[in-house]
Amino acid sequence: MIVGQILPHTLPLLHFYFHLNIKNLSSPNNTRKEMCDVTEIEELKINVHVFNVCVCVCVCVCVCFQSEPASLPAEDISTNSNGPKQDSLFDDDPEDLFAEATEEVSLDSPERDVLLSDGPSPAITPITPPTSVITPCIGHAHDDMFTHSSFDEIEEEEGGDSFDMHISVSDPEKVGEFWFTLSLSFLSVSLSQTSMSLFKRNEFSVKRRFSDFLGLHSKLASKYLHIGYIVPPAPEKSIVGMTKVKVGKEDQSSNEFVEKRRSALERYLMRTVKHPVLLKDPDVLQFLESSDLPRAVSTQALSSAGLLRMVNKAADAVNKMTIKMNESDAWFEEKQQHFENLDVQLRKLHASVESLVCHRKELSVNTAQFAKSAAMLGNSEDHTALSRALSQLAEVEEKIDQLHQDQANADFYLFSELLGDYVRLITAVKGVFDHRMKTWQKWQDSQMLLQKKREAEAKLQFTNKPDKLQQAKDEIKELEGKVQQGERDFEQISKTIRKEVSRFEKERVKDFKTIIIKYLESLVQTQQQLIKYWEAFLPEAKAIS
């Protein structure tokens, strides 16, 4: 392949310069200078590395600060103190109540008319009284949460200076020609409070390429994954999609791809900065703020680094099967099982939602076709009132088709993408558990080595080799230190994982809830529109004589 041949030659070529566009009204001269610099970009030689063709996206980071309402930690602590009692309440009632609700609502069709009129009331009223009880439970889906001793500790750490950071990624801009285009856009950050110590300014924007995001993720992963932090995974590379965009196809599928990637990057960044530890990481800060970012080399899909990664992954998978860990803590076992189940369920759900998106798009197309057909029928009908009514029907159906289209988009961007993100996140979580196992393995290995050395030393005692004995003693001392370190590491990673998992679960529930609310709101809008359309049509239909 020709492209492959270009590859080695272009490797030493340049990289991209990013410019910071500061929303700084007080110095117009500066901004003008910046703007001039921007044009230089287009003249710069562009990295032709084929496998690094990526979309540059603009990341706008708006940071606003507000302290978390003090009620939340207090609430949690109070539930903790009521621990066992609350448990039983949550255990029985919600499940029974909802079991009842589903029985009622899933009645067969002949009774559905009855259901419609009584509908909301029987299914919903039993639920309202206990909502106040359910509320504190939301963040803590499992009993173990209440009984865990380090619960207070977790809450204390989080109850501090939490904030809401807002990041938005704008649509990519293309720079350069044909195969060498890179999309570039402005990233603006705005901080509404000045007391944020982490950032120099309130609002700023930077330009970033897609590979920069992947680079950030790989850096964070290498630093934090092995000590137990759940690092949010970055969106995946898609060579097919990117090629289409590169070639400049301005059709719907490439637009969708761009939009999909843009929102994925936005969500990725938001998740990363929501993590209290990751936010403080210098790499993240540099990514968000600095104008100049060294190019991420190791993110190329088919590079040597990439191959190395794949080999490592395979090796890890094999190792996982051979490690037989003595699990002393039931919490971890249970959690692992829980995440396995969640993984399976989410994947299934994701597949169903994707299928739904596809069918809804199909429905939209078919509705449009039907609308045209109905219009034709109306035209050929010689009874004037009926003809008019049929044309109206055609118009209504056309509007409905647009509704379906919008609904399909909502399905996708809200639901399906969220599920996809969580499927990947759960893989990251499982990775973290695997790291814990590896840490344990290392600890055990060094312990066994120590044991062997001790035995060897014991044997040496009887031989007359003082320097070898001394050497053995030194080695033993070193190994003892290692064993202690291993144990400490293991304890640390276990502790971190507990914290992370609880944070993850909280975030997950919050995320899902927000998305479901948004989704339902979109459904509400759809229904309201439908009502409007059909209400307009009804008098027309009645007017047929």
Place this chain on the structure above:
Amino acid sequence: MGNVVSVLLQPRAVNVDLQTDATLQVDISDALSERDKVKFTVHTKSTLPNFKQNEFSVVRQHEEFIWLHDSFVENEDYAGYIIPPAPPRPDFDASREKLQKLGEGEGSMTKEEFTKMKQELEAEYLAIFKKTVAMHEVFLCRVAAHPVLRKDLNFHVFLEYNQDLSVRGKNKKEKLEDFFKNVVKSADGVLVAGVKDVDDFFEHEKTFLLEYHNRVKDASAKSDRMIRSHKNAADDINRIASSLYTCCVSNRRTLQLLSVVVLQKIEARVAADEDLKLADLLKYYLRESQAAKDLLYRRSRALVDYENANKALDKARAKNRDVLQAETSQQLCCHKFEKISESAKQELIDFKTRRVAAFRKNLVELAELELKHAKGNLQLLQSCLGILKGNT
């Protein structure tokens, strides 16, 4: 699952607006679905002297309905009338296949999923069943409402003879004959259609019906596709509902459960109702317009025959040979043609009135149903949202 489904039907949900006449009322009071056939109980109430009793019931199968329809079509006396279209064959294959697949896949899904899917499929089966019963009933009612056809002897036999009519389905040879007859007929139809009609009314009707028939066919096909994709989307929602349900039960995210149930009901309902109102209406009028076209064809055929007979008569008179024979045949043709024309005009006017009334009824009902559902859904969604938001 049992292969026998019996349905107790409520007073008919007619697709077509028909006047009910006290002298002859026909309906299908019961139906039984067996493995490969459906048995309809045809119930008649009549004050006519032709029948031995005032009220009686017989059991009929689909083939017997077809036999009755064909006997009308083949009867020369009815050439001038729009013969009510035959009801379509009961087709449960798709539904049965789905149920079978469900049965086979029982092991792979949870109990709740299985029962839920089974319920949905059974409801679908029931819906198809009700529809086919309605189609058969409409056919009988149309015949009973027609001033001439209701007097037909075959019809009375059909209604009254309480033993098996021993109507066998057409064997291969007869089916082949039918096929050829249709080919000839359509070729002839093309020929005959070219003949310009003297009467403006019929000329207009011809062009109108041709175009209308094609458009109804198109609209019917498109509405079927639309409804099929809506059903697919509804099936997906069902699957999402059941998996979210299992998700919720294990994670106790009870709120999601609520919303999911809501979603499920919304989509499934809308799909089913659209199907009933719109698609059935269009399909029915597809068949009716075909029947009207057939009428026009017969008339045109008679016209052509009449004109040919005229020409033959002129020729005979010129040659002064077989004049009487030619005269009688010409008179026959003339008589036939005029009879057809007279009744055809009325039939076509009735057809239009019926069509307009049926469309009106169905469109109004469709709009009202859509509104009802949308409003119900809206209410459900809003209360669900209220709970979700109230829980923050």
